[in-house]
Amino acid sequence: MLRFLARRLAQSVLVILGVTLVTFLISFAVPADPARMIAGRSASAAEVASVRHQLGLDRPLPVQYLRYLGHLVRGDLGRSYVQRIDVSTVVESRLPATLELMAGAIFFELLLGLPAGAFSAARRGTRADKGTMVLSFIGVSAPQFVVGLLLLYVFGYLLDLFPLGGYGGLANLFLPALTLGIAGGGWYARQSRSSMVDALRQDYVRTARAKGAGEWRVVLLHAGRNAVLPVIAMIGLDIGNFMQGVVVVEAVYGWPGIGQLAWQAIQQLDIPVIMGVTIVAAVAIVLGNLLADIITGALDPRIRVR
Amino acid sequence: MIPKDGASAPLLAIEDLAVSFGTESGRVSVLDGVNLSIFPGQAVGLVGESGSGKSVTAMSVMRLLPSPPSRVDRGRILFRGQDLLALPAGKMRAMRGDRIGMIFQEPMTSLNPTFTVGFQIAEALALHGKARGVAAHERAGALLERVGVGPAARRLRQYPHELSGGLRQRVMMAIALACDPDLLIADEPTTALDVTIQAQILDLIARLRAEFGMSVLLITHDLGVVAEVCDLVAVMYAGRIVEQASAARLFAAPRHPYTLGLMESAPKLGQRVKELPTIPGMVPPPGKRGPGCGFVGRCGRALARCAAEPPPLAPVGGPVGSSASPGHEAACWNPVP
Ligand SMILES: Nc1ncnc2c1ncn2[C@@H]1O[C@H](COP(=O)(O)OP(=O)(O)OP(=O)(O)O)[C@@H](O)[C@H]1O
Ligand SMILES: [Mg+2]
Numbered sequence: 304m305l306r307f308l309a310r311r312l313a314q315s316v317l318v319i320l321g322v323t324l325v326t327f328l329i330s331f332a333v334p335a336d337p338a339r340m341i342a343g344r345s346a347s348a349a350e351v352a353s354v355r356h357q358l359g360l361d362r363p364l365p366v367q368y369l370r371y372l373g374h375l376v377r378g379d380l381g382r383s384y385v386q387r388i389d390v391s392t393v394v395e396s397r398l399p400a401t402l403e404l405m406a407g408a409i410f411f412e413l414l415l416g417l418p419a420g421a422f423s424a425a426r427r428g429t430r431a432d433k434g435t436m437v438l439s440f441i442g443v444s445a446p447q448f449v450v451g452l453l454l455l456y457v458f459g460y461l462l463d464l465f466p467l468g469g470y471g472g473l474a475n476l477f478l479p480a481l482t483l484g485i486a487g488g489g490w491y492a493r494q495s496r497s498s499m500v501d502a503l504r505q506d507y508v509r510t511a512r513a514k515g516a517g518e519w520r521v522v523l524l525h526a527g528r529n530a531v532l533p534v535i536a537m538i539g540l541d542i543g544n545f546m547q548g549v550v551v552v553e554a555v556y557g558w559p560g561i562g563q564l565a566w567q568a569i570q571q572l573d574i575p576v577i578m579g580v581t582i583v584a585a586v587a588i589v590l591g592n593l594l595a596d597i598i599t600g601a602l603d604p605r606i607r608v609r
Numbered sequence: 610m611i612p613k614d615g616a617s618a619p620l621l622a623i624e625d626l627a628v629s630f631g632t633e634s635g636r637v638s639v640l641d642g643v644n645l646s647i648f649p650g651q652a653v654g655l656v657g658e659s660g661s662g663k664s665v666t667a668m669s670v671m672r673l674l675p676s677p678p679s680r681v682d683r684g685r686i687l688f689r690g691q692d693l694l695a696l697p698a699g700k701m702r703a704m705r706g707d708r709i710g711m712i713f714q715e716p717m718t719s720l721n722p723t724f725t726v727g728f729q730i731a732e733a734l735a736l737h738g739k740a741r742g743v744a745a746h747e748r749a750g751a752l753l754e755r756v757g758v759g760p761a762a763r764r765l766r767q768y769p770h771e772l773s774g775g776l777r778q779r780v781m782m783a784i785a786l787a788c789d790p791d792l793l794i795a796d797e798p799t800t801a802l803d804v805t806i807q808a809q810i811l812d813l814i815a816r817l818r819a820e821f822g823m824s825v826l827l828i829t830h831d832l833g834v835v836a837e838v839c840d841l842v843a844v845m846y847a848g849r850i851v852e853q854a855s856a857a858r859l860f861a862a863p864r865h866p867y868t869l870g871l872m873e874s875a876p877k878l879g880q881r882v883k884e885l886p887t888i889p890g891m892v893p894p895p896g897k898r899g900p901g902c903g904f905v906g907r908c909g910r911a912l913a914r915c916a917a918e919p920p921p922l923a924p925v926g927g928p929v930g931s932s933a934s935p936g937h938e939a940a941c942w943n944p945v946p
Contacts, residue, residue, distance in 0.1 A: 506718040512673055514733045514784060515706035528723045 311596050315589045322585035323375060326578045327368050333574055340384040340572075380582070381575035385568075390579035393564060398583070400470055401549060401560030404483070407476045408545070409538060411484020415442075416491025417534065423492065424499030424530075425522045435492065442489025447548050451482040451555035468556040479556040483548050487541065495534045502526035532599050539595025542588045618690065619646040620791055620824050621670065626684035628662075628669055630895070631677055637896035638682070639665050641848040641903075644922055647792065647841075652818060652825040654835035654856065656871070657845035658892050663828045666845070667794050670826075671711055672701050689791075707737040710785030714797040716778035720769035726753070726780050727765030733787035752783040755820070757813060775806035782813065789821060796828045811838055832871065836860060841936075844868045847893055847903025850922055854937040864925045864937065864944040867904045902942070910943045918942075 330337075338355035339346070346354075355361050359370055374381065380390035416439075423435045455478060459467045465478050502508065503526045511525040546562070553562035561580055568576035628640040640662050647653045655663050668674045670686055672693060686693040688708070693701060705711075713719045720729060730749035734740045740748050750761035756779040758764050758772075769777055778798060785793055795814060799807035815838050818825050827838055835842050836856055843853040844865065852865040863869045870888040890907030899905065901916040908915065922940040 506713065506715050507721040509673065509713065510719045510781070510784070511721065513671060513705055513711040515702050515704070515736045516732070517702055525721055529721070532723075 326581045330574050380579035383576050385571050385573045390575045397561050397564045407480025408483035412487030412491050415488030417495050419492035420495025423496040439489035439492035442485045447551045454478050470559050479552050482552050498530040498533045502530040535598050536595040539591035542591035620649045621647040622687040624685045627682040639895045647824045652839045654839035654842045655828045661845045662848045667796050707788040709792045710790040711794040712781040712785050712798050714800050716774045730783050733784045737788050756782045792824045794826045852939040864939040865941045866908045866910050869945050912943050914942050
């Protein structure tokens, strides 16, 4: 297990290095001159040149990249062109809100998805199975801003059960997390159904039945324990998709997280913020994958020893 | 049938069992009137080519065939006089693993990879209220020792992937025997194992059968296995039992042409193979069987009657010139003399 983790950790570091290289290169492809952005619109050519020299932007690319990496390692993501404060400070202030939203969303995804999938698999081929899968398909494919607005309208406005957006307590979290959770839940329902159908076909399920285990014990314990592994691995893999949804949902509910930050930064061509958010997202995705591996390893004895 | 040592009532009596499966090309009959009895303490071998319906018969007794697509069209499965097919699901569940244990052909995949050996054996005890918690674990350890998997303390904590195929099949035995069943159904328990391990597992089954005083239904391709372990042999062909007799009797004087074909093409004693050697022609697949005897297309002794009318399983005498042999039955209009 330790060797397995060490190898995965090394892979993760490589992936993140790759992401930093790509974001670094992309920052040159963007039609915005950082020196000009910092010096200001009215600055003279000489002023821009001096800023450029100050930032080291006149040095060879590899040198610039190494400097950039050096800053990153120290937690320095650069300075925002627009807000003129450290990107790390901006990101730090936004991160808790997004993490909270993600935790809530994962909660709803699993709460809706896993039981629906297990139920569908256990009733495979019946009308209940088909109905559940149609619902999950609707959940996956409905645009999130529509779902978000609909939930907001019904539960926030008509029924007045939840606040109409904004950041704060659990009541504020409920609807945005549910919006993300409906899409994710539909997806997990499909994944856990196929994972469960697969597990239910295995020989050990026949053994469990031959022992005299009841149907629900067979489904939830014997097949479930095996079926849940690939699904859990997906939570980690899912964080990438998640980021897209987060941008939309944060906009609909006015949730002050990373998604909103990224959206604003893109509109303002605030490159250091865009790069910073990208790297934070990459780290989150890599950590998610790593976490998935650890959880899978903890549950699957075959991986644990390897 | 041959009752063993005065026991009068069969433990298991399969009567005229017919099972069919719904498939894309319609409903096909797989078992077409199977009759088979097992008396207490008796070991019965069920042999036959691939696809003849041996596993379907076993799974019918356990009521573990998925339904749909499977359906029991007629017949009864009496276990101690009680029709298993008529039992409510809960009562049937209580039978499985308690009164009837089963092991399978695939030792590598039949254990759950995510639970320890100890848990999987203890679960069988707990499911039937025999023991729980620490007590169940201790009994699981004792069972492991009995099936020859030691040291139990260490094995209990291991996962299936840490064990060889032979050991896994022994663990399966421990699970099947945990509740001291009356009947053990072993569906080709050695087919997937190495030859030396095969012999060990067969010895184990023979020894535990005596120790536990249980009956055994041993399904196999391998006539050598049957000769070693079984009191009685039933030969299955195309969804029916075509001949049955004591093992010695059957080997000495087979009466059904199919049985004879099996023997003539069987390898020499002691030499085991995974598949039975072939008899010319093919087993008619379910759905392609005519109204008469299933073997008619491959039989050198076929009469006109054979294609039209299915021969019933009926007592047959010994070969010409010998004394009649009680308990020897064959389903044939023109048996081998
Ligand atoms: N789920 C199913 N659907 C349709 N047909 C089935 C199904 N299960 C079994 N059958 C058919 O039933 C017939 C008998 O199968 P069975 O598994 O009992 O054979 P067997 O005698 O055990 O053969 P083997 O020696 O290969 O294990 C086969 O022709 C098979 O195609
Ligand atoms: Mg079989």
